[in-house]
Amino acid sequence: MIFIPLWQRLLVALVTAGAILLALPNLFYSRVEQANDARASIETGLSTTELEAQAGQWPSWLPSGLINLGLDLRGGAHLLAEVQVADVYASRMDSLWPTIRDALAAERDTVGFVTREEGPPAELHIRISNPDRAARALEIVRGLAQPVATVTGGGASDIEVRAQNDILIVNLSEAERTATDDRTVRQALEIVRRRIDEVGTREPTILRQGADRILVQVPGVGSAQEVKDIIGTTAQLTFNPVVQRTTNENADPGPGNILVPSLDEPGAFYILDRAAVVTGEELTDSQPTFDQNGRPAVSFRFNAQGALAFGEYTSAHIGEPFAIVLDNEVISAPVIQSAIPGGNGIITGQFTPEESTNLAILLRAGALPAELTFLEERTIGPELGEDSINAGKTAAYAAAVLVVLFMIASYGIFGVIAVVALAINIVMIFALLSLLGATLTLPGIAGIVLTMGQAVDANVLIYERMREELRRGASPVKAVQEGFGKAFSAILDANVTTFIIAAIMFFVGTGTIRGFAVTLAIGVVTTMITGVYVSRVLISLWFARTRPKTITV
Structure with missing residues (x-):
């Protein structure tokens, strides 16, 4: 033996x-998958008799x-997207403007008054009222430059500044553009991954291809459009001071301002201060909810820095309108009734429950740093x-x-x-x-x-x-x-x-x-x-x- x-x-x-x-x-793939999805929905608070019945189709003890x-077995969506990295240059100029403005304003007696002028999106044009002291203004702005945050930058500065009569022209250096492009694609890749994971899709493939492209393959979805609706929305959220409301779509917003249409009011436009008080980058959470009238809405919470800025602004501008801007559309412009020091708030609008859920997912996952252009899209059917x-x-x-x-x-x-x-x-x-x-x-x-x-x-x-x-x-x-x-x-x-x-x-x-x-x-x-x-x-x-x-x- x-x-x-x-x-x-x-x-x-x-x-x-x-x-x-x-x-x-x-051996019971469809039944188990349906039961797992139902249990996941119940855990998130969506409990109904139908979901409970689906969850019971497969014993929980097994x-x-x-x-x-x-994708080749289950069908799904195949997308190839290109990140428009140049879009970030304009937002970098917008974020630089308050810092440069404050630095120059501190020496107003020397350089005079400063105002922002219109220019190409990737350049910041600043007019100084005392052009004779342009050299001093250049010195001040160049002193704000930072080393490029990458090894390939070789210690180069992140901005370049030159004077043209009474105009200072600021733009990103070549080294900083290269580093920014790489960071933008990496950030876009991570945000796309987070957005798809938030939806609960099983085992997506999300890869970087080349310098500025992202490959997305999502098994089990009905069409490529479903995926595009989730990952293609930029979801850039900002909170901007309102300068004026108008019905003139050709109104001149003036230097340092922007003209933005209203989402819920056809024919209405808002002139806003270009410099946002807080942005979606300072959000720590967002959830679908309902307002006091029972309409779908989205609640949000800022981090400590965003809550401080939000609280300080609302306490200093009680009685003034304040615009909530999503992807260059004003979705709400409430009047500040009192200071909001806690960093919590709610976004209301003409949302359906599905739209408020999707918006909460997008805001929670983060805003895309730049727009995605879809170069290739295919839906692979389950057949x-x-x-x-x-x-x-x-x-x-x-x-x-x-x-x-x-x-x-x-x-x-x-x-x-x-x-x-x-x-x-x-x-x-x-x-x-x-x-x-x-x-x-x-x-x-x-x-x-x-x-x-x-x-x-x-x-x-x-x-x-x-x-x-x-x-x-x-x-x-x-x-x-x-x-x-x-x-x-x-x-x-x-x-x-x-x-x-x-x-x-x-x-x-x-x-x-x-x-x-x-x-x-x-x-x-x-x-x-x-x-x-x-x-x-x-x-x-x-x-x-x-x-x-x-x-x-």
Whole structure:
């Protein structure tokens, strides 16, 4: 009899039972997914009888982890967006203006009065009333320059200043533009990721491509437009002082001001101070809510810096209108009734419940630093994913049938044991994919099919060693023990080298290559477990039951 410690047998049994439980939800994919979504909605406070019924479709005491299906299996949206990095230059000039204005105003006796003049968006034009002291004004503004915050900048200043008669012209240096472009794309990438994660989409692919492009692939959505509505909105929120309300769309706002249309009042426009008191960057939270009249609204909360600025401004301008501007539209312009020192507030407007929820998500995730231009967009229908799954199933079934026939024809009862171990191997792969929340793609299915061949290859090595021992006259028990013992080193070497290759493909490759590498690496681990330990336990159980005097391999 083949001796295997009791703890090893129990461990194999527990691991096999655990793998079956973890893989089980994938047999009821739609039901479990619907139940998981319903539970997530209930946890966020959206509890209804329908949601509770959906949540009860799958018992809560059973595992509910699912394998995430990739874009090629499930369908979804594919988008390629270009970040308009030049948009940031204008906002940088707007943010610089208050600092420069205050610095020059401190030496008004020397340089005279200063006003902002209209100029190109990427330049800040400042008129000084005493042009004879332009050199001093240049010195003051240049003293505000900061080193470029990147290694590639080489210690260069972030701004360049020159004088043209009584006008100072400020713009970003070339080094700062390069650094700004990189920061803008990185920030846009992170905000796109946060926005999609807030919606709860499963396993999106969000990657930077080239210098200023972002690739977005979101499985399981109905159309690319759904994704564009979430990630394409800039959601730049500012709180600006109101200078004047007008119905003249061609009104001259004057230096330092901007003309912005009203969102809720057709034909109405507001002239606003270009310099915002606070911006959406200082928000720490936003949630959909309802106002005192029961209409959908969005509540918000500032960080300490934003709350201080907001409180100081509202206390000093009681009785004056204050505009809330979202993406260059005034969504609300309430009159300040009293100081608001806590940094909390509410945004009202003609929102639907869905619009208030989406706006809260956008504000909570953060504003895009620049507009996204979509260069490429495709909706991959679920029918294509269904075809891919069917093709993958056909390939897997065909491979499984051929492997089963070969092993049984070549090794008889030991071939049957190898097939049982192979089935447990596949179950373990699905269990680990579910436990890790990994994404399964069509190349991933190819990795599973390849694992089938590798898994039985371990059994082939063991069985051939057993044949050699039997030809030497060894007893059945001795042949089995020697077969497993002598083949182990070869099996280990083969699987370690395969795992190293899979790891390299995962860390170096992208997209489909990584999907293949994941299932291949997991298959290596499960093959070591089933090809050696599970097979050995199964053979020992067979020996204990039949007690054969001779065996044929």
